[in-house]
Amino acid sequence: MTQPATTRVARRRDRRKAEIVRTATALLSEHGYQGMNLEDVAERTDIAKATLYHYFSGKDELVAAVIEAMTTEVNQRLEQELGRVRDRSHLEQIRTLMREQIRILTDTAPEVAPLFSWPTTWPDSFQDTIKDSRRRHDAIFRRVVEAGLAAGEFDCPDADVALQCLHGVLNQSSLWIRPSLPPERKAQLWDAVVDTASRMLSLRAASAG
Amino acid sequence: MTQPATTRVARRRDRRKAEIVRTATALLSEHGYQGMNLEDVAERTDIAKATLYHYFSGKDELVAAVIEAMTTEVNQRLEQELGRVRDRSHLEQIRTLMREQIRILTDTAPEVAPLFSWPTTWPDSFQDTIKDSRRRHDAIFRRVVEAGLAAGEFDCPDADVALQCLHGVLNQSSLWIRPSLPPERKAQLWDAVVDTASRMLSLRAASAG
Amino acid sequence: MTQPATTRVARRRDRRKAEIVRTATALLSEHGYQGMNLEDVAERTDIAKATLYHYFSGKDELVAAVIEAMTTEVNQRLEQELGRVRDRSHLEQIRTLMREQIRILTDTAPEVAPLFSWPTTWPDSFQDTIKDSRRRHDAIFRRVVEAGLAAGEFDCPDADVALQCLHGVLNQSSLWIRPSLPPERKAQLWDAVVDTASRMLSLRAASAG
């Protein structure tokens, strides 16, 4: 009776929800929106299908939760790494972001790659959710690129174009850098990609590198 | 007495098949493999559902035909453009390929982008078809990149990495360069992307450009 | 111009029909009425499905033709064998019929067994056709059994019961005497069955045998 009764219960509820979201993320990545079914989600979470409806109002709300969780988690990691190099050059900052993004997609959480990096075919009702997710993710990179340009550190003519090309390179990494590669080999490839992508932003730095 | 049996009748059949494939491509792009249904394909082609089975043994064969048609068409266009600049520098050649690829994805046949450029979630039975398609497409770019490297015209350290980054940039274009933009604006963006991507292959050319 | 033009044409037509009926018999036996489809009949006869409709008004007419052909052929064989022993005892006559019936079901035309001997599940519209077929077939055996009883040669108390039991024994033979057995073994089994079944009609003869 010390704490409001909702606390313990609510925590338990949140843990349950997170567990479901975790399962759903994996299945969604594997089979896409239409291919994922609640039966499988329930079974893998070891609960009954009907129980899902105690936590989410339906398939769409569950999927929205997956997207939100992914976005939040990825962005948190990026911000955190960015914080560590706040004092370094903008080039170093953007390289840090690139490296962390690739690491997430090919090592830390490769299961989010299919959903997070490429446009799956979502029902129309998800367009806004998706767009919002992408915007929040892009904003982190954009801040650094624009600052770098303003500081004369980058020499690309157009920030928008550069950012899109950057995203393309990073996203593509999840397609060809296998999570199962040996760690040293993966680290090599990460560096190679970061180097290659950096050239799009700064020629000087690249020739120096 | 009659013409070789493969003439009028067979041509008619092929035309019909192509028509169905066209419809299916659009729906497949919009909704993905699981989201596309034969009811819609039939209705949009203005035939009965059962009629589809005269031309394709089932959903999977139809989808395979879509993939094959897309691959063939895209590669043909690339080869054709490449042929026109056979005598120019390798940089010019790869720039031609890049420009044509972006043009296809954002102007000529934007409906192929979701299927051709990004990995949708396919049933396992399609893994081989998809892999083969990607390999044939990549081969065209690879030829030029490796020749350029051999000729000392490109200065990227690793052809594989460069190619993957290239594909990433090109694929991404379909996500942000809207087919509906005014033609001049599109042309500007194409050039900007080609310039940006070129820097990944050759620093000299880029600073000159 | 000598013979009416219909003769040659009609003969050709009849040959075609017989060929189709032959194919249909096999497929009908294998898969039953519902399991047999016209596509397969056409393909195995090497004609187009639509062509079947030049010879039969539909599936049901074709199936009726199969039943009629089977009945006629089986009965003809029975009558023919019966003719050969017209002068012998009734016991010898019924044994001849039994033996010929078993031979048909397990050697001469084993493909008719499933349709002819056992009650497949036919649509209601076939009840009459089937009943008629069975009646005509039964009549041949009945004649002999009744004559034998009248002559005091058989000692079974009831002709109807005896006939039904007889049919049961004969039909069953197609289930366990494999057409693929070596001929001598088959002949042995035929004799054994005929001996066993004969005991139901005449105890004296049996103990003598």
Next chain:
Amino acid sequence: MTQPATTRVARRRDRRKAEIVRTATALLSEHGYQGMNLEDVAERTDIAKATLYHYFSGKDELVAAVIEAMTTEVNQRLEQELGRVRDRSHLEQIRTLMREQIRILTDTAPEVAPLFSWPTTWPDSFQDTIKDSRRRHDAIFRRVVEAGLAAGEFDCPDADVALQCLHGVLNQSSLWIRPSLPPERKAQLWDAVVDTASRMLSLRAASAG
């Protein structure tokens, strides 16, 4: 706290399953495997088509359950009757089995006759199930026949042949002894068939009867 989980709920589930199997048996008998459809099974059981899939994974599993249920029930009845005459002669034992088998096919459960006694056309995947069912059924009769032979009580030369002829006679009964006959008439026919069939096993007994 609650009863073992397998009690009330599971019993309810089993009752439901049995109800479905009962309906399916009737329809299967009437129309055969291909002719039976789940729509009808559902409607006659007064449940939705989709509900069937809660109890059986598909048509085949349902049909397999029907076969298993029939086999078990028929064999149980036979064993039970056999138990009652354990002390009597082998002839009396086999006559008991025969009579009970006929009773089942023409009175107790005539709906199993078309499936249980005669070979319908099953898909290949059912061959094993069917064969197993027949083997278990035959074994009951075989035990008695072989014992009777060993005891010198029967004088048929070959147990296999005699058993097959026996099955033929019994099975045939379902084709001509109408369940709708008045009970006394049916009882007369049962006796007549049993008497007739007995002659195949033992001449002495028959002439005595």
Next chain:
DNA sequence: GATGAATGAGATTTCATTCAT
């Protein structure tokens, strides 16, 4: 809160039959 049961809507596929050539 948890769950087994139930179901309507819809997806893929099959097939007898018709039609135009």
Next chain:
DNA sequence: TATGAATGAAATCTCATTCAT
């Protein structure tokens, strides 16, 4: 006569969602 094309009707099976306990 022969046939490719076309199709409506139906069959099996799936799945998100609701409901009673």
